[in-house]
Amino acid sequence: MSNEGRSYTLRIWRQKNRNTPGKLVDYKVTNISPGSSFLEMLDLLNEDLVAKGEEAIAFDNDCREGICGMCSLTINGIPHGPERRTTVCQLHMRKFEDGAVITIEPFRAKPFPIVKDLVVDRSAFDRIIQAGGFISVRTGGVPDANAIAIPKDVADVAMDAAACIGCGACVAACKNSSAMLFTSAKASQLNRLPQGQAEKDRRVLLMISQLDKEGFGSCTNYGECQAVCPKGITLDHIAKMHRDYAVASFKNVFGKVL
């Protein structure tokens, strides 16, 4: 691999604010090290823009180590770009050939309104969590670590679900802008564990109704969400959510859950 700087044509979505229509604007970047990350490449471009007196491109980011879920760019139509199981902050320029044209858009979905340029408002996710993605326990002393026995395989699956960083790539990739992968992971991490049982039925009913209220689409089982998820969350969790929702609805029809 050559270490010489590479050049790219970037076609970046610029949008002043929520209410102004945006458009793709072309930028040239040169002398980019293959070892630099995608966001570092954007930093360099922004430095150039600022030096020229132009407005910097707004994009979300925070940890830059793939754990916070803030970075949210759609690269050539694919959220988080071409590399599987990688957030865009962990994506490197060596994945892009010298001279490539790269289109960068925000995570698009109606329930994720654009705030500015590549920054979208993902607070719809917070409201889904507020609807049921928690357990209501009184905090007290720290419980003994092994006071509740949980089989290893159950704990593993719950842990896999808990790996979700809530970035929203699943919604951005879904051709229906469905939030089922996110919602199911957040429900699953609790529903699978003994601590989550008490509120399991309420949880799925309320989270799904919030998800519908936010205007996310429904799941058509495309599998695009799983394909782009940087944390490898699988459709298994959605299947579990579908099961749990059926049981909860049944109980809610014949008894009273809510």
Place this chain on the structure above:
Amino acid sequence: MNGILRLLKSSVGKKYLMAITGTILALFVLGHMLGNLQYFFDARWINAYAHHLQHLPYGLLWVVRAVLFTTIVIHIVVGVLLTLHNVQARPGYEVEGTVQASLGSRTMIWTGLVLLAFATFHIFHYTVKNVQDFSSIPEVNYISSVTPEGLPVVETETVITPDGNGIIRPVATPNVQAIMKTGFSVTGYSLFYIFAVGMLMLHLSHGVSSVFQTLGLRNEVWRYKLNCLAWLYAVAVFAGFASIPVSVLIGKL
């Protein structure tokens, strides 16, 4: 009541409806296809089969028709509602990318609408029979069974003539095999049928596996197996249906 309303209003509840009605329809097309294959046997097979279906006891024919009609109406109405909602939720990209969503999954509404158009045509063509003139095809006597020597036993019925006398005469039944052959010998119709069952194949290639996911009966291991199974199912249904018009077309050469 509140619970039912909540369920039906929710996106997941609507998906359950799609999965349940989709399963009924998928089983129906398989049964329909298997029934049709009797076309390739002696004419008595499919004619007797058609006769039986037309003369089910207790008005069951209309029960089956009513169930199928309700099923398809629910499937279409809910399918269209979901699709409209999904289109609304998605603003779209300047550059669209697809990582792995299958062609079948991305065209459900279009293949579905083709099926709707086709089913409508198909019912006028072969059930109502007012698309093409089949009246010149003579009816045949309904054969209920065969003697051990292989001789046909002709079913008879008693009819009361206008002058009040009862006469016994053979039961006449449409020659379904000849009607199918006449219908499919119009190349345009045959090609349309083959195209439509091709669309059905695409619809089923996603649908049959998707049902399991919607009902929560699938995991990472079974997902890939079910995807293969769905394709097998879809291809079998396609091959079975298409074989009849194809054989008629080949016969014309």
